[in-house]
Amino acid sequence: MLPQDLLCQERPTILHVSEPVDGGVARVVTDLVRAQVAAGLRAVVAAPSGGELHRDAAAAGAEVVPWPARRSLGPALAGETARLARLVRRTGPHLIHAHSAKAGLAARLAVRGRVPTVHQPHAWPFEAADGTAGRLALGWERYAARWADRVLCASEAERLRGAEAGVPARWAVIRNGVDLERCAPAYRDDAVRRALRRDLPALGDLPPDGPLVVCVGRLCPQKGQLSLLRAWPAVGAAVPDARLVLVGDGPDRELLHAAAPPGVRFAGRARSAVPWYRAADLVVLPSRWEGMALAPLEAMACGRPVVVTDVGGARESLPPGAAPHCLVPPTDPAALAQAVLGLLTRPQLRTTLAHRSLEHMRATYDVRHTAAAVLGLYRELLGVACPESTERISR
Template structure:
């Protein structure tokens, strides 16, 4: 339960679409932290599991009827958001991802300080004329954007190279270390992380999808939406080589998405599909190794969550992946995107080297604890809000206490 809300605090309105995956986790963690800090927090999003969770956390949730992608319904979606903004009367709007950033900035048009957080650039997700249109919009929309928040320096640099002349802040993603943690082993620190690697087999007994897979079978887990961005198709190509060189190895894809049927049709018997899960923590803890072969990212949450659970990771060198890894880990954990050969070599190398996996798991665990605690992320976002509110020509009386806190 969040703290009682002080009388003199600004109201923040978060806009969220999509309502699943990493965006949903970022919004959930940020909203909960802001409620605990005493802010008035409202959220506009479609009816979803995200809306339910946020309402239970104490946020003021407004139903926003909106599709995931732009389309003919966009004018009605913008009008719907404008009505929410008029009702909530926020001091600041924080729009998450391309669709919310599009509709939100059209609805607000800079009349209220607006933070836009792309969560990976929209023009990287599409091609041809659609990509050109998305880029043109992002360049133009900066006039209505008080600050663009990127989750990595790589994401910011990509925007700058694309000609987006925004006012930037880089605030890396964080994870809830109370939730994402090694399984109980009775140890602490690096020893806890090493013990967690050895305890993976015991965790598997609680996952019915793994029935028939022995506790010592090499297990690789990929957590992410089944879509082109996350690169599971590249992973399946690499997996043919991995399975041939690591007897008994199994791969589990955790998540659902538009590419699920196509991936399932080409997957060999050593690949399992767990579908969407409410809690990925048991899957991280059950894994010997976690992989995310994305084509593009801002800074993916899944590798941070896996490292928080003391699991070694293999990720593609895209977006903020390099920035998310602990110093010295890139040689073992980072591979080029869309290179199944390099991906296979990295997976095989780690699956055949248990001491190295344990060492990397411990290193990653310490790194996330020190640099990617979601509480630090929330503190930096709050500092940004104070800065933006203090720069208004006329600062409303009810915001002054927050600005100087």
């Protein structure tokens, strides 16, 4: 339990600003808000309507205010920044915590250092674009860093990528965490597992004991599902009864449907991915870039082995000794197919890795530790004379 006087102030206000309203960013914001409300803070969340964030943040105890904003940058940024500045004046935060590139830029432009500000990129925008767009994204991150009291990274790899790119930030690194009560193994025998599978959509033709691979993520270029679809024919040829299910929705839906080989199913957006993790034999996330993806952490907390690409935070997130079996280069379908087959065809190795992964999550990635570390960072930035948090990963 977090102490009620953790910041040694009377109910400070934290304003979380987020453009993403679903997926991993929404879960991170919701988990932080829940812990901060329990610690006696006033948490306010400003985000576009729609998605999961408004509902889940409100249920966690936050005050939720609409902040209309588009996902991409463009001419609308000036109006979005002005609206956010008005929200800041109305809510009167002691500290602003901005999540993602778009919200981070708008928040820093809106207050320009007048309110203590934490910017958490959740993956660098200049990794998402090439050419002029990539140079512009890098330029604004370098420029806007002056108005962030801390740039908070979810992995040491994310911090190193920013530093190597010339972002002149005052850094903090606090790893993402997982709600270990929500994400937990749910079965101990095959009968329970078969019952779980019967309750899930898109699995009508899956043999009761057939191998099931699950990929959870927004259907978009970042998450790399196209590489997984290109890898699947080799998997299907070697393990004909295997099925792959893509859980999520997004702008690449039609492209991925058109590219899907036999044996692939699309489940659409799920209210919770936990049942899919629990039903799977293996969880795969072939991302092209990340800060530290939440889906593999959740899968491992559910006792599932994972295959992930060697992008920001992935190597750090795996249990010791797992990388040779679970880590592959990004955008390499052949390597991805080899890793998936290496685990699908070796059940004892899957069991061993699942056990190691579960213990690793319990020891290292408890969201309560993450939330306590973030509160320790807030305390430092607010200049409160309290003991240092022991949970902060690094500076």
